[in-house]
Amino acid sequence: MTNATISIATPADITGATALSALKFITCGSVDDGKSTLIGRLLVDTKAVLQDHLAGVQRQGETDLALLTDGLSAEREQGITIDVAYRYFNTEDRKFIIGDAPGHEQYTRNMVTAASSADAAVVLVDATKLDWKNAALELLPQTRRHSLLCNLLRVPSIVFAVNKLDAVEDSTLAFANISGALRKFATAAGIPVEAIVPVSALKGWNVVEAGHADLPDWCGYSGPTLLQILEQLPGTPAEVDQPFAFPVQWVEKFSSSADTSQGRRVFWGRVATGAVQPGQEIRILPSGQTATVAQVLDHARRPGNVSASHSAGIVLDREVDVSRGDWLLASGNFEAQRELSATVAWLDDEPLVAGRVYWALHGHRWVKAKVKRIVHRLNINTLAEEDATELPPNAIGHVELALQEPIATLPYLQSRSLGALVLVDTASNKTAGAVLVR
Secondary structure, eight states: OOOOOBOOOOGGGOOOOOOOOOEEEEEEESTTSSHHHHHHHHHHHTTOSOHHHHHTTEETTEEOGGGGTOOSHHHHHHTSOOSOEEEEEEOSSOEEEEEEOOOSGGGHHHHHHHHTTOSEEEEEEEGGGSOTTOTTOOOOHHHHHHHHHHHHTTOSEEEEEEEOGGGSSOHHHHHHHHHHHHHHHHHHHTOOBSEEEEOBTTTTBTTTBSSBTTBTTGGGOOSOOHHHHHHHOOOOOOOTTSOOEEEOOEEEEOOTTTOTTTTOEEEEEEOOBSEEOTTOEEEEETTOOEEEEEEEEOTTSOBSOEETTSEEEEEESSOOOOOTTOEEEETTSOOOEEEEEEEEEEOSSSOEETTOEEEEEETTEEEEEEEEEEEEEEOTTTOOEEOOSEEOTTOEEEEEEEEEEEEOOOOTTTOTTTSEEEEEETTTOOEEEEEEEO
């Protein structure tokens, strides 16, 4: 494992801000750690909730902040988060998109879905559930699992928020011991942590406002609030430094009188990596044919160059067989493969065993994938890779896959776009696993 870099932001780092992009972040962690309450607190204290909406989440005269995100009837009845709920708010310095991920182990797949596109993750830790008086305390398994998954999914920034410190006898000792355990775990797992911050989501301490009136240095912490940290986190950079790759999502046919494409088809989608411009040589996968880019249109159909993370319409210099699911790739930069070594976050209710065949989705292309071998299973408690013959639900492991057709990939550490696949059960059509190319 590589060493983690843990840097706690200081007030000097939190200067007034600048043209930062909207930050998409998720809250995750174990069951009942206060994730929904924290988001409710952020919405209320940043004045992002209307009074009539706030009045609708009153229970016995008290405001239940968790109900601001738990919108499903089953969530309100059971008092748990089941699906990912997205909410929006903004401050003077930045706009935010929040995903409230469920903490229950059986809904890990929902959390993985939210984390795969997040710019940051706030992992909540409930101080009242831990042996906080013990400097060698053990973290909860789901805290470890969610932190590992966020790191595997390359969430750019991970923040630990130690919650419910208002409910312990000695908040300073509790925060010191819990933050020490988090640092130890993060270093062993190779997880770079942006900050560790004490909060009380229920009372609002250190979420939007620093500490509280009576204890400005609450928990012995004098750093920035959680919101101040979030305001300064970087967004996910577009993968412009990689070779050009473009998954075709839609094929549009124009008449020669209606468009400058002179009757040729326009291939629409979002540029995954690199950039595209007229005159560029490309190769089409899976056919292997080559062509030259004749015209590039942006999302508003204006001619010009388009780079990664932006939508584009591409017209080729000649008619070739291209349909939804095909990839347009920079010539000479990708070698298609039919066998992959990958890390899998297993999400199905049935265990993963060698020999099973699944549908694999890469971009917009579906191919059959057979599990050749299960190499290792990650023990989330010891972080050791152990020999295994199967992966149970919510396990993380290393597997080898054989594909029916070759695909062009890059290691996930190099590209989130080209290094990720989704496995789908061929019978039930349920999402079975998240695949990260090693």
